[in-house]
Amino acid sequence: MIYFIEHDGMVKIGYSSRPNKRLQSLKTSNPGELIMRLIIEGTIEDEKKYHHMFKEYYHRGEWYLFSDEIKKFINDNEKIDLRYDFGLINNYAEIKCQTGRLRNLFGLTLAKMGSLLNMTAQSIKETETREINGTISINRLKKYAGALNYKLIYKFVKQDSDEFNED
Helix, strand or coil: CEEEEEECCEEEEEECCCHHHHHHHHHHCCCCCCEEEEEECCCHHHHHHHHHHCHHHEEECCEEECCHHHHHHHHHCHHHCCCCCCCCCCCHHHCCCHHHHHHHHCCCCHHHHHHHHCCCHHHHHHHHHHHHHCCCCHHHHHHHHHHCCCCCCCCCCCCCHHHHCCC
């Protein structure tokens, strides 16, 4: 996996088969806050490719200035981000489109995903849009997940009861 970790205007671009563990080990030797910004599939060779790609922002070791170009790269790869899979995004709301993320993880076009679900590409796009807008049904999410050999886990989490008191 290739990871991008932000710290104080810098970003570390590295490779690890266990980026969540790598983040923890870096935190023990760093007094500042480290933020995992992106995890994508990749090899050591890919790590070298990204180091070369961003060489003009090189600082030291595997650390680079957190430039607009690197930020754009992270944003452009948001749909294939694996932070959730490694337990580094705990809030489901941080994932803008889980259905689209899964589809992209498998490298499926809208049409290919549609064929798995016996739907049109347009219907798949509408499904992803409805998820983003919060108007998708649980059954639709369950069907989508099942087509990719995933299961949907739906749960309620206790919230501060004062949030719901109307005066």
